[in-house]
Amino acid sequence: MEAVLNALSTALGVPSTSLKGYAGKILYVDLTKLKYWVEDLPTYLAKSYVGGSGLAAYLLWNLIDEGLNPLSPENPLIVATGPATGALAPSSGRFAVVSKSPLTGVWGESHAGGGLGPQIKYAGYDVIVIVGRASRPVSLIIDDSSIEFYDSSSLWGMNVRDTTNEIRSRFGRDYHVMCVGPAGENLVKYASIMVDYYRAFGRAGLGALMGFKKLKVVAVRGSGGVEVYDPDKYVEVMEDILWRNTEGPWALPTQLSLGKYGTSNLVTAMNAIGRLPTKNHWTGYWELADKISGEELLKYRVSRGSCFSCMIMCKHVTRVADGKYEGALSGGPEYETIAALGSNLLISNMDAILYMNYLCNLYGLDTISTGKVISFLFECYENGVISKEELNGLNPVWGDEEAAIELIKLIVQRKGIGDILAEGVLKASEVLGRGSKTYALQVKGMEVSAQDPRGHKSVGCTWAISVRGADHLRSLTTVDELGYREVAAERFGIDKVDDICDRLSEKYKGLVVKDQEDLFALVDSVIMCKYGTMWPPMYYFDFIAKLLPPLTGIKEFGDVRNLRIISERIVNLKRCFNLREGVGKESEKLPQRFTSEPMPTGPSKGQTCNLEPMLKEYYEGRGWDYKSGLPYVETLSRLELKFVANTLKKKYNLPTTH
Amino acid sequence: MGLQSKHLRIDHKLCTDCGICELVCSFMKFKLFNPKISLIKINYNYELGVLERAVICNQCGTCLKVCPTGALHIANGFINLNHSICSSCLACVEVCPNDAFVVVDGKPYKCDLCGGSPQCVKYCTRGALNVS
The missing domain is CATH 3.60.9.10 (Aldehyde ferredoxin oxidoreductase, N-terminal domain)
Structure with missing residues (x-):
């Protein structure tokens, strides 16, 4: 080594x-x-x-x-x-x-x-x-x-x-x-x-x-510092950052939502458009969502906090003041956690959600996967896949917070059913069998995050193509979800605005997801937060082109075209890492819940997600061959990834554009 | 309270521990992002979400009394340090009741409120910092 x-x-x-x-x-x-x-x-x-x-x-x-x-x-x-x-x-x-x-x-x-x-x-x-x-x-x-x-x-x-x-x-x-x-x-x-x-x-x-x-x-x-190539020029960038966060068009909306509530503000917003995960994503709307809203969470807040060097400041410390879960003090819960352990399990007791968040943070568990693993078991139980006897008397029914809490402990200790669930929903469904795969909501073995491709079509493409599996942080876009027409026009052209800003249309979403994946590849390398780049769409390639040259002295970073090439290079390298492992296009599918079961209730009622047209568009934009699921040799050459092509050629017959 | 009535203050309830005041301070003074040499310091208990202490010069004037060269002096209503006549004896550092001095390359530095336009206040978007 x-x-x-x-x-x-x-x-x-x-x-x-x-x-x-x-x-x-x-x-x-x-x-x-x-x-x-x-x-x-x-x-x-x-x-x-x-x-x-x-x-x-x-x-x-x-x-x-x-x-x-x-x-x-x-x-x-x-x-x-x-x-x-x-x-x-x-x-x-x-x-x-x-x-x-x-x-x-x-x-x-x-x-x-x-x-x-x-x-x-x-x-x-x-x-x-x-x-x-x-x-x-x-x-x-x-x-x-x-x-x-x-x-x-x-x-x-x-x-x-x-x-x-x-x-x-x-x-x-x-x-x-x-x-x-x-x-x-x-x-x-x-x-x-x-x-x-x-x-x-x-x-x-x-x-x-x-x-x-x-x-x-x-x-x-550390006691050293970070040096800056051109301090005077960098002050101008700092002034711009300050302006965007205090006076710019996104400043007030950001502070009224993320600033005031943190990400928990999304519970109400997502329920309103019918994509709040409810009952293992059975539907995207919950009548009791107000009980687990950002407004409700404010009652538990000890203080508003921040990550280092952030002007958005969406973090908070919360505490359960009395009752059964008294004393549960932790950071968050974030929207993803509230959805995974709340609406997703039909648990409306905010005390219990805070307690489960507290446990996950103490034990070191991903709250998203934990919530989806538990909802998987709840649905298995509801449908007779697994019996009470097999669960040592546990009665995992929807809304039962005590069962959920017990399951968290069993998972951490790998005891009983917890040992199976500790492997994630994909492996657990393979062990349990009996048709349980239908309830295992995952892509590439990763449990799905708190969106729903039926109520926000581009999410389907995002989940499918995400290199780490079903997840929002590789390419989730809000331009379509929230209908930001000006942003859509600037980034994709005025002729596409109507289609892009329709969250229930698949049209152009492969293009939008590709663009966002490129942006996030850069954001995750610079490194900045998704808040400011996902929502609000406050910083884009042009900002990063202003930020990096005076900071680093690398002039090439000042050219947006070059930044886009770097972004594509990073995205392609990650995708090729998966290809080298033998995991490619066949892994880019959605659980049938989102493609075949129409949304049963709420504002997105009747919707399903049609993944294929988005994927085709995505592959075209990426310079990858949709049929074989492989990158064109020319694409890898253009991105100076010949060393990657040489490795993949041992395993695949890489296509060419001519 | 010290000789001067106006000085930098912090509202403990508004501080979120973003650390931007420290970053801005070290950058404006030393052209380096390094919280360790910032002239304002935030000691925040992020387990409990409480600002425990902020190290801030309250312009009390204790340092003025021990400065042998007159490098520390009052200008524009605030205590400034003239490095050209400072002997780097560090008596001011030792006597400061607020630990508000920082020593860089053997020389003492203190908050001079950026000549009356404190950049930490400007960049504190929560408004936790003010001069009053």
Whole structure:
């Protein structure tokens, strides 16, 4: 492994010590040997992949071969920041963890906020690549250039809050902490990695990989800073960011929704358009949605918070003040959590939703997958797939909060049915059989997020093509959902506005999703938040072209055409990572609930999602052959991905355009 | 309260721990984004969602009394530090009751309210910071 890494770094040109914005270093950690080394970030990689998930995609492609079991010592946990991290770019406290996903066996990527990402930059690293597996529990304590492997046998089994407190009281309160809870230790396939108590690398089960590596904690503090190439010019960018967040057209709508309520505001908004997941996505409308609304959540709010370097500030700490769940104090719950554990289970008791959110954050579980796994079991039970006897007396009926809470505990401990459910809905449905696959709502093995392709057609395309499986954060668009005509006209041309702004039409949605996936590939590499880029659509390619040159000194980043090529390069590399694993177009389908069962109630009643026309349009826009599901050789050449084409040619007969 | 009536203040209830004041401060003073050398510091308990302490110069004037060279002086109603005559003795750093000095490359630095137009206040979109 070390030899491969060394070869990789020497082959790729000069180090990026002259680059600003970047720390210019990659920290490699080998947990098997308990050793580490630091290498320069090659300028070529910064220019070609920007940073964050783009850079991580390049590293992951090169570090592992196809067919590797995700729970192998060789599977690296890549913790990545971007050039914007720690440099007052908009909503730039976020950072990425990338690996081959233990949940899906394909591309695994997750992002979290809080304050740890910037500390990695201040400590002097753009990326931390963690390989190997420790023989006993260990924590990685990073204080600038000092790297300590801290024996953490005493922390093993501890929940996220206690672990975080323990580390901070031992090493210092200025450390920011990411860790796994018991779910990660027990290799629950949708275990999260928690950051600063409440922020989650939720999706793709990367907590299971961290648990497998016997890595309990990564704690970082840094005392260096991020340098800027052209400070005077950068002040102009800062002024622009301030204007957009205080006086620009999106400032007030953002503060009245995300600012005031956080993402919980979406409960009411999504119910109003008929795409609030209800009863394992049976429908998109719930009469009791007001009981779990953003307005309702305000009653529990202790304080409004923020990720580092964000002017939107959508975070909050909440607490249940009395009753059965008294004292449940946690961050969130976010919209996705409220939907997954609330309407999706027909649970309208906000106290219980907060308590389940609290448990998931303590144990280190992805709330989205957890909610969808539980609703899967509820529906199986309703339809006689599984009996009370097989569940040791558990009675999982819709709306039963106690059953849901019990299931969360069983999953974390992998006891009884919990051991099956800990594998995710796809594997669980394969184990249970008896027709349960109908209720397993997933794409590529990842449980679906809180949208519904019947009430928002482009979601179907987003879920299908998403490299990490059914998920919103790779390409969810709001331009169509909320009918932003001006934005649609600017981005796609005035002739398409009517069709694009009809959320119930499939027309042009393949195009819109492709564009958004490109944008998000860049956003996840810079790194900025989806708030500001997904909703509101406040920042687009043109803004990033203004942001990056004065920050980094890389003039090429100032050309939107070049940024778009970089975006496509990153998207293609991730898709080709999945292809190398043998996962391609055949995986890009939706659960039949969304394609064959018309929405039964609510504002989107009668709708189904017709995926094929969107997929065809998407493939055309991507420069991929729809028939074979493969990229054209010319597409990979145009994107300087010949090394990818050469690898794929061993496995596939890559098509050409002529 | 100190010699000067006006100084930087923070509303604990409005602060969200975004850290932008620290970023702006270090950038405007040192052309570097580094919260560790910011002249305002936010100690926020993000487990409980409470601002525990903000390190802010309240212009109390204690430092003026110990400065041997007169580098610390009052200008435009605020205490400024003239580095050209500062001997870097750091007496001011030791005596400051608010820990509001930062030492960079051996030299002391303190908040001078950016000459009367404090950038941290300007960039605090929640309005948690003000001069009053």
